[in-house]
Amino acid sequence: NLTRARALTHCVHACACVPDGLFGQCHSSKQDQVQYQVSIPVLKRMQEVLKQLMQQGLSWQDDITQYILSKELKRVPHTIHPSKPNSPSSSSHSPQWRMMIMMMMIMMLFFLPSPLSLNDGVKLLELLADKIHLTTSSFINISVVGPALTFRIRQNEHNMTAAEVAAKAGENFLESETGLKIVQTGMGEVLVTRVSQGSSGTVITLVSMAVVGGLLVLAMAVACLRHYAQQVANGKLGLGPEGGAETHFDYQELCRQHMASKSSLCRQDCVAGVRAGGRRGTDTSRVSSVSSQFSDGPQHSPSSTHSSTPSWSEEPAQSNMDISTGHMILAYMEDHLRNKDRLQKEWEALCSYQAEPSSVAVAQVPNNVDKNRHAQSLPYDHSRVKLKTEVNPSKHDYINASTIFDHDPRQPAYIATQGPLPHTVADFWQMVWENGCTVIVMMSALVEDGEKQCERYWPDEGSSLYHIYEVNLVSEHIWCKDFLVRSFYLKNVQTQETRTLTQFHLLSWPADGIPTSTRPLLDFRRKVNKCYRGRSCPIIVHCSDGTCRTGAYILIDMVLNRMAKGVKEIDIAATLEHIRDQRPGLVHTKDQFEFALTAVAEEVNAILKALPQ
Known part of the structure; x- marks a missing residue:
């Protein structure tokens, strides 16, 4: 993942990054090593602390944040291992436990910045591809989730792996050329490393508990991130309530309401200058179908278990149609749908129509x-x-x-x-x-x-x-x-x-x-x-x-x-x-024409129900 965010603390090149079971430490050969014993309550406690700090408007690099976290870390059970100058543990290449990825996910969740735009993500990917001499077709499953750009690497001419691409992405050229802060790069999967032979069963148990707790926290963090990304995507596509400023109602209920009351006026007098289609040449009127779909009573349909009306269905967009015009149109269409002879004549006239010009x-x-x-x-x-x-x-x-x-x-x-x-x-x-x-x-x-x-x-x-x-x-x-x-x-x-x-x-x-x-x-x-x-x-x-x-x-x-x-x-x-x-x-076909007429009638009815009476 390539992530844009406020600056997080990094290990300087002079120090070895030593995993401590929690956040990881910058550690020189002269320092004692600290190994934290992380349990599920510890993870929950750290998560709550970070959440409270975020609600106060504090960021990761603020002094007060670091002070409070240092106080909290003192409460966490830990062991101190004196440093050995030539011990494998002091080397950056030694087989150490990796940092707990779930804690990084918590930091990302509670210190999440503004989301990365799709265009920024595309530009970032193109720049990365150019710098490492790959084509953009080498990247698949590209997605922008909040502030993160994720992708997979397919087989390429340079045989570069995802780890090598991530390492390249961590270099400074992306920051200098895009103005984005690259906070973290790496592989998506957690690699399990071997515990040294001297590790006791107690340590293994604690690590197992930490992993289980971490997975729970990670699942929660991913769910929150996906929900956040979905809201962002809905806003961009206009596919959810946040896509516009207007308030949306549940159209599903409106669709079950009764059709507009029939006008007591003569329908023929109401519809001067209005033409429309009719009904199908079947014994059952489409008007019955229209009315039943808007009935107050329960609907028993084959799709009742898998409703074709999704939960996010909503009322029509704001319309300038006035109520009297809408009722006039709806009354005429209902009457027109009942008259199958009128539909047939209308369709025959349409079939005989010749456009001009008509050269193909x-x-x-x-x-x-x-x-x-x-x-x-x-x-x-x-x-x-x-x-x-x-x-x-x-x-x-x-x-x-x-x-x-x-x-x-x-x-x-x-x-x-x-x-x-x-x-x-x-x-x-x-x-x-x-x-x-x-x-x-x-x-x-x-x-x-x-x-x-x-x-x-x-x-x-x-x-x-x-x-x-x-x-x-x-x-x-x-x-x-x-x-x-x-x-x-x-x-x-x-x-x-x-x-x-x-x-x-x-x-x-x-x-x-x-x-x-x-x-x-x-x-x-x-x-x-x-x-x-x-x-x-x-x-x-x-x-x-x-x-x-x-x-x-x-x-x-x-x-x-x-x-x-x-x-x-x-x-x-x-x-x-x-x-x-x-x-x-x-x-x-005439059926398609009748279907179009029925769809217009149903939408007019829905618009009328949504208008202030």
Whole structure:
């Protein structure tokens, strides 16, 4: 670990660092050696003292801290061994007991400084790699936890071990070139060394007790550090209550409340100028499903034991939608969902709609044909994403991707694209880099029903190089059974620039169908938007072909974003035509269109419940 912190005391080069069973001592050959007999109560006592000192605002190097610790050390049972000039114990190379790592963990826990940023960690790692003549790909499992940068070393051309890298990292060049204080470096595992033959059974027993106690303290310290790191990560990603200034409530309860009371006014009079989709051609109305999901009564569903609504589910973001407009929209949608004939006519009209212009000639050029997953899912010439040919490995500007804007064509809100193929992964990362994207929304699994939906375009662990773009997997977290979140940093090896980005991966939308509930998707969308909030770059959305699930997600998100801005009427069919003007085939089936309508209705209801009455 490479740790940035307030200065801790170190042994000077003229002294031998002698482990004493507790903190370790700077010891010269003329000093007597002290060996502390550490027990579990001693460890707990030292932990409490350090905690109280920290609460008083004192740091490790303060005189009063050292004074109090020296007083406490006098209480610890210990034995004094007179120094022998030529004894092995006075040599820094003798086989001594190592310092108790758990006490160092306690010091780190209670004197923890401000956390190390991901960018600082990346720069620190790049500098270290450059100085020891390794590539950054030699480092895997890279993670920033609080003030610590951790990593593993894979087999490399210089055959350097983790111990050798740690030793190099401890040298002064990192401090001088980064301005960071390197407090501690070393291996993660504790090496067990042999006790001298003269050691008695009592000493072995005491050491065993100390190790057991130390492991308990270490486990507690690691748990606290992980909790702290999780809070920091949540703040950066906007994935927890600390991600924003607003107060968050438990959306799970809101989702179980009854649907908004039906308006006594005629629904048809309430909805002038509003168009939407209908319901599926089944005997059971989707409205019943919507109402039951918001019922006050207990819900008995197949997912009751493994709820798709995670414990961190929360209410929708603050909305400018007024109550009367929301009730009007909700009442109309409920009525519209009941009328299956209206949905059928609406869908038939959408299927007959022809966009203008609608040329896909570039996608059909022979050099580009093998870059398309499906011949029916091609980008329009006027809205396709163009890559820079000078840095493209094939020297072409084509990728099967389309920009999707809401109101301003100069500022696309989304990039709808297919899942990368094995030979287009480098093109995908070039698109991410050149468009400054920081959020990727993945709507499909890699393989579904034995059929490959998308090439894995990120490394399983560590880093992978795709042409000139080095992608490093920083973290991967399964938030619930429906989706997971991955964090990457992306490096352009030509310019040496680095960026961070987040991928949200939805797992519960099948390739040939729709989810059983809208709730996981709505939770998923809120997390995406909390991470994206305040940014101006487009969100990359992809499934397998870049049309079905991709189109449904963009339609739902665009409609709800418009409502959040306070629009007075919603036209879902016209919105679908608008995004189909920019990429053909978005939202393939009537079921997907109905699902989008149901999702909007449920979110409107949740927003109404969250608004002050």
